Amino acid sequence: MRHGVSLGQPLANARAVCPDLVAHEADLAADAKLLEDIADWCDRFTPLVALDPPHGLSLDITGCVHLFGGEAKLMQSVCDALTAHGLTVSAAIASNAVCARTLNRQLHGRIVPDGEEAAAVAPLPVAALGGSEAITLGLRRAGLKTIGDVASRGRNEITARFGAAFTRVLAQALGEADAPISPRKVPPDYIVDKRFAEPVATDTVIAASLSSLATMLVAAMAQQGKGARRLEACFFRTDGLVRVIAVDTGQPVTEAAVIDRLFRERLEALNDPLDPGFGFDMIRLAAGRSEIVVQQQRDLDAHVHDNDELSALIDRIAARIGGKRVVVHLPVDTHIPERAALPLPAQQHLTATSTAAWPERHDGEPPLRPLRLFARPEAIQVIAGVPDGPPARFVWRRAAHAVVRAEGPERIAMEWWRPDGQGLTRDYFRVEDEHGLRFWLYRDGLYDRELEQPQNGLPVQPAWYMHGLFA
Amino acid sequence: MTGARMDTLARLRGRIARLEATDGAHDLRRVALGHDEADAVLQGGLATGALHEVFAESGRQAVAATGFLCGLAARVAARRPLIWIRQDFAEREMGALSMSGLAELGLDPRRIVVVRTPDLDHALRTAADALACDALGGVMLEVWGETQKLDLVASRKLTLVAQESGVTALLLRIAAAPEPSTAETRWMVRSAPSPAVAPWMAWGAPRLDAELIRNRHGQTGRWIMEWTPDACRFSEPAADPQPVAAAPAHRSHQASAGPHRRSA
Numbered sequence: 001m002r003h004g005v006s007l008g009q010p011l012a013n014a015r016a017v018c019p020d021l022v023a024h025e026a027d028l029a030a031d032a033k034l035l036e037d038i039a040d041w042c043d044r045f046t047p048l049v050a051l052d053p054p055h056g057l058s059l060d061i062t063g064c065v066h067l068f069g070g071e072a073k074l075m076q077s078v079c080d081a082l083t084a085h086g087l088t089v090s091a092a093i094a095s096n097a098v099c100a101r102t103l104n105r106q107l108h109g110r111i112v113p114d115g116e117e118a119a120a121v122a123p124l125p126v127a128a129l130g131g132s133e134a135i136t137l138g139l140r141r142a143g144l145k146t147i148g149d150v151a152s153r154g155r156n157e158i159t160a161r162f163g164a165a166f167t168r169v170l171a172q173a174l175g176e177a178d179a180p181i182s183p184r185k186v187p188p189d190y191i192v193d194k195r196f197a198e199p200v201a202t203d204t205v206i207a208a209s210l211s212s213l214a215t216m217l218v219a220a221m222a223q224q225g226k227g228a229r230r231l232e233a234c235f236f237r238t239d240g241l242v243r244v245i246a247v248d249t250g251q252p253v254t255e256a257a258v259i260d261r262l263f264r265e266r267l268e269a270l271n272d273p274l275d276p277g278f279g280f281d282m283i284r285l286a287a288g289r290s291e292i293v294v295q296q297q298r299d300l301d302a303h304v305h306d307n308d309e310l311s312a313l314i315d316r317i318a319a320r321i322g323g324k325r326v327v328v329h330l331p332v333d334t335h336i337p338e339r340a341a342l343p344l345p346a347q348q349h350l351t352a353t354s355t356a357a358w359p360e361r362h363d364g365e366p367p368l369r370p371l372r373l374f375a376r377p378e379a380i381q382v383i384a385g386v387p388d389g390p391p392a393r394f395v396w397r398r399a400a401h402a403v404v405r406a407e408g409p410e411r412i413a414m415e416w417w418r419p420d421g422q423g424l425t426r427d428y429f430r431v432e433d434e435h436g437l438r439f440w441l442y443r444d445g446l447y448d449r450e451l452e453q454p455q456n457g458l459p460v461q462p463a464w465y466m467h468g469l470f471a
Numbered sequence: 472m473t474g475a476r477m478d479t480l481a482r483l484r485g486r487i488a489r490l491e492a493t494d495g496a497h498d499l500r501r502v503a504l505g506h507d508e509a510d511a512v513l514q515g516g517l518a519t520g521a522l523h524e525v526f527a528e529s530g531r532q533a534v535a536a537t538g539f540l541c542g543l544a545a546r547v548a549a550r551r552p553l554i555w556i557r558q559d560f561a562e563r564e565m566g567a568l569s570m571s572g573l574a575e576l577g578l579d580p581r582r583i584v585v586v587r588t589p590d591l592d593h594a595l596r597t598a599a600d601a602l603a604c605d606a607l608g609g610v611m612l613e614v615w616g617e618t619q620k621l622d623l624v625a626s627r628k629l630t631l632v633a634q635e636s637g638v639t640a641l642l643l644r645i646a647a648a649p650e651p652s653t654a655e656t657r658w659m660v661r662s663a664p665s666p667a668v669a670p671w672m673a674w675g676a677p678r679l680d681a682e683l684i685r686n687r688h689g690q691t692g693r694w695i696m697e698w699t700p701d702a703c704r705f706s707e708p709a710a711d712p713q714p715v716a717a718a719p720a721h722r723s724h725q726a727s728a729g730p731h732r733r734s735a
Contacts, residue, residue, distance in 0.1 A: 269593075306606035310552055310584075313604040317586055317597050325587045329570045329580055341570035346584050354581050358574050363701050366675035367575035371541070372534050372566035399531070405665060405674055430675055436664035437531060438675055469566060471538020471576065471662070471677040471698070 028054070038082065039184055040242040043234065044282055045078065047188065050097070050181035056104070058097040058181045071111050079109075085240055094120070096179040098172035102128050102147070117175025122148030129169055135162050147173065188232065188286035192216040199238045199279025206235075206280070207264070213285040214259040221290060227252025228287035231259060235274060236282040243274060247319050250311040250347035252291040258312065259285075262319045269320040307350075314346045328353040335412050337467065338375060368410075368430070370440040370468025377465035380441060387459070388447050390429045396466050401433035409443075424450050430470070438470035500637070502546050504696075505704030512683065512692050513656070519547050520637040521655035522630045526644045526684075528659065533565045533645040535662035538677045540611060540643045541576050542698045542705055547639045548608025552582045554601045556594050557613040559587055564615060565645070576677070577700040582608075591620050595629075602632040602640055613643045626652035649684060657685035663695050666708060676700070678708065 003018040015021055031054060039057055042049045045068070048060035061074065068074040075091050082089045090108035094100040099117045103110045105128040112120040121128070124147050126139045138161065144150045150158065151174055159167045171177040192213050200206060210233060221227060229252055235243045247262045267274060318326050327343040330353055334340060344353070362368075382391040390406030408429035415421035424445035432438045444463045445451045451460045503516035510516050517523065523543065527536035544553055555568065570580040586601075588594040594612060601610045610633075614621060621644075630653045633640045642654070649657055659682040665674040677698040683691045696705045 306551070309604055309606035313554075313601060313606075314584065316600060321586070321588055321593055321597070325589075327585050327587070328583070329585075331570075331580075337569070337571070341580065343585070350584075356581055358580055359571070361575050361577075361700065364673065366673050367572060367677070367700060369571040369575050370534075370566075370569055371538055371572040371576065373569035373572065374566040375562065407675070432665055432675065434664075436662040436678065436680075437535075438662065438665075468569060468572070469534040470572075470675060471534055471541070471679070 031055075037240070037242075038087075040244075041081075041236070041240045042078070043185075043242065044193075044236050044284075045074065047185065047191065047286075048181065048183040049185075050183050052097075052101065056101060058101070060097075060181055060183070061093070075109065075111065081240075095175055096172055096177075097181045098169060098179040099175055101130065102173040105130065115175070117173070118151065121173050122146060122151065126150060129166075129173060131162070131166055131169065135166055138162065186288070188288045189226070189290040190217055190220050190228070190287040191284060192220065192286075193234075193282060193284035195282045196280065199276075199281045200283075201276035201279040206274070206276070206283070207260075209283050210263055210285065211256065211260045213283065214256040214263075217285050217287060218254060218256045218259065221287060222254065225292055226287075226290040227254040227293040228259070228290050229253075230288035231262070232286045232288050233263060234282075234284040234286070235276075235280050236284070237276065238278045238281050241277070245270070245274070246288065247315075248323055248347055249315045250318075250350055251308065251315070252293050253315075254293055258315075262315060265316055265319040307354075311347070311350055314350065318345075318347050323347050330356050331358045334415065336415065337369065337373060337412070340369075367470060371471045373468040374466065377442070377467045380464050380466050382441075382443075382464040388427070388443075390431060391441065391464065394441065394464065394466075396439075401437070401439075403431045404434050405432040406430065412442075428467070439466060440468040440470065441466050502549075504543075504546055505699075505702070505706050506694060506696050507707065509681070509683070509692065509694050509696070509705070512686065512690050514689050517543060517547060517639075518655050518688075519639045520633050522626060522633055522640040522642060522653060524642045524644060524649070524652065524654040524657040524685075526647060526649055526657065526659045528646070528648075528661070530565060530646050532661050535677075535679055536643055536645065536658075536660040537568075537613075538576065538698065539658065539660040539679050539681060539696075540641050541573060541578055542677070543641055544609045544611055544639075545576070545578050545703050546705075547641075548578075548582070550579070550582070551606065551608030552584060553578070553609050553611065554584050554586060554607060555611045555613070556586045556588060556597050556601070558591065558594055558615060559589055561613055561615050562587075575700060576698065577703040591618060595620065595625055598640065599628055599632050602629060602638050603636050605636040605638060607638050609639045609641055611641045611643060613645070614647070615645050617647050621650070621652070623651060623653065626654060630654070654685065655687050656683060658682065659684050 005014045005018050005021065011023060035051060035053065039049045039051055042057060042059055046059050046061050046064050050058040052058050065071050065074055068077060071093050075093060079089045079091055090104055092100045092103040092107065092110045094103060094112040094117060095114050099112065099121065102121050102124065103112065106124050110120065126144060126147060127136050129147060139150060144153065150170060155167055158170065168177065172179040194209050194213055200209065228249065230246060230248050232244055232246045245266060247266050253259055314326050323345045326346040328346045328349055329341040329343055330349065332339055332342050378396065381395040383393045384390065385392045390408055391403055393400060393402050406429050409427035411425060411427055413425045414423040426442040426444060428440060428442040430438065430440055442465055444465060447460060451462055453460060500519045501516040502519060503510045525536050525540045527533045568585065573583065574580050586597055588597055591614065598610055598612045601607060629640050661680040663678045663680040665678055668674055679696050681696050682693040685691065695708050697708050699706050
């Protein structure tokens with residue numbers, strides 16, 4: 001501004017005005033990231049923060065103003081903190097987001113009381129409504145310089161000329177219609193937080209604060225008979241960085257000690273440990289998802305108790321190494337061996353699997369499915385006595401095995417009705433080699449039907465694969 | 472020997488006696504394997520609430536050792552949940568655990584929780600954690616290859632937690648040589664050929680050459696064991712499963728026995 005350069009000016013003009021101008025390409029991704037970070041930081045004021053790209057944020061401060069000593073003080077503290085981080089801020093408070101944004105495009109620091117929106121925005125130029133270039137230009141050409149001018153015209157005229165979307169924005173800016181924001185995060189069910197006059201940085205203080213927050217959270221949930229299924233701890237650093245650490249649980253948690261232990265496990269196992277920097281000035285604990293706790297009779301049914309203990313253990317392990325690493329399996333109704341079991345996170349699916357129906361084994365039969373199964377069958381070289389008979393010798397992982405016993409084929413056809421089921425039919429053989437090692441291998445494709453005869457008269461060479469190992 | 476020395480010696484003896492007393496005082500519940508000779512050597516069966524190690528000397532015997540471990544787990548679990556802890560890369564090396572395969576061995580896939588850990592430190596930590604949970608029937612820990620981390624201290628830790636809760640720890644070591652540890656028993660398992668039966672007979676039930684190479688409270692031994700999935704127990708191999716199709720080895724034995732009987 002000082003050198004006559006302004007926003008929206010073409011680069012050539014700006015260069016003409018200020019010859020030693022240093023130009024950088026706009027890094028939109030970095031801008032978006034910064035906006036996200038600021039939005040994270042704004043979580044300390046309200047859980048309802050919406051992005052207004054490219055450069056704006058909308059905060060729904062309904063009901064949390066009193067915590068900061070009034071609207072003016074709240075706005076002041078937001079602006080002061082952001083200015084301290086080197087940002088240029090302008091802010092406005094109004095009864096809806098569009099009205100506040102309209103004010104904000106022209107003025108800084110306006111607080112509009114309820115019912116005075118129309119008066120507040122009337123003197124502003126039409127560009128403040130944020131319509132497209134064509135609309136703004138069209139309004140100016142029609143002689144409508146300010147929002148008040150536009151508002152004085154009949155709405156049907158405006159709609160006919162500029163479209164219904166513009167009329168809606170106009171109505172919102174005038175405070176006639178509501179303009180709900182879409183917050184970035186779903187507001188958690190329960191929130192407790194702790195602010196520190198002096199930033200805290202030591203592990204013991206952080207752990208103690210978390211414990212006391214856990215107690216507060218549990219007390220809040222207990223009043224409504226709820227337990228937490230997802231817990232989030234937010235650590236607000238003094239330099240504006242916010243770190244969120246979430247822990248999921250399989251059963252609703254109702255005990256502060258359990259919350260405390262889960263977070264201890266999680267914090268210990270973090271790949272990039274919690275870095276307090278110059279300290280945290282606020283720690284927040286939220287129950288992102290909560291459920292009604294069904295009180296069960298414990299003493300008479302030991303089984304219920306056992307399941308509780310198991311799910312508590314699974315929660316602890318999952319908190320440390322991640323929920324996807326603790327799995328239970330559900331049977332899948334298919335003949336394809338590698339798809340017969342579906343691994344699912346144990347936290348969410350423990351009860352579902354405990355009632356699943358697995359195929360019954362046939363009494364008197366040896367195991368017909370291998371104990372270890374290769375997710376990707378391994379190619380082997382095979383010498384078979386007769387073309388579609390069992391193998392006589394095979395080489396797997398560079399070791400030769402002579403087949404002593406073989407049983408098969410067990411023919412498994414691919415699921416042609418699926419999009420990914422176009423493979424060849426497999427003939428499985430259960431074989432045992434001279435050392436008593438038992439394998440499960442298959443020939444890919446049927447002679448005559450699926451395997452094509454080469455034109456030069458050579459015999460067909462089917463592919464063989466090692467798929468599993470029997471005990 | 473001076474009085475002071477005698478004193479020290481007596482004190483040390485007393486301390487050792489106390490250590491041994493606490494060790495033995497914990498009454499280990501034993502679960503019979505079903506194989507009579509092995510059970511006799513184990514004084515009634517496999518002790519629960521202790522650490523047992525199963526070794527496979529090479530990767531190719533891994534699956535036999537796994538089968539043996541599954542058998543032990545099925546015996547000690549008594550329909551309670553099991554936790555199987557393995558490392559990420561084990562899956563690629565020797566195949567994933569097949570739930571249908573476990574079901575075929577008589578283990579219920581509904582009661583198995585599989586934990587995949589990024590490294591051995593996490594695996595050991597998880598194992599110790601799981602062992603402390605007395606709702607479990609057993610904790611299986613699969614460790615691949617030689618490692619420095621499974622030393623006496625680590626195995627002592629596992630043993631202590633297992634004793635405390637009464638949950639059995641089953642350690643599967645693949646492609647590793649036995650090292651000193653606090654395990655109650657240590658087994659070396661290889662697969663054994665199926666009995667020579669007619670080709671149409673059902674063959675291929677897990678038949679294992681199980682060698683008990685360490686037993687804290689008794690002798691060692693080596694047996695051929697068969698796992699019977701239907702009964703969910705180990706058993707002695709049937710001496711002559713199919714007389715019609717006896718192997719040549721049996722014939723020479725019978726031939727030598729023949730004249731002996733005539734002379735009697």
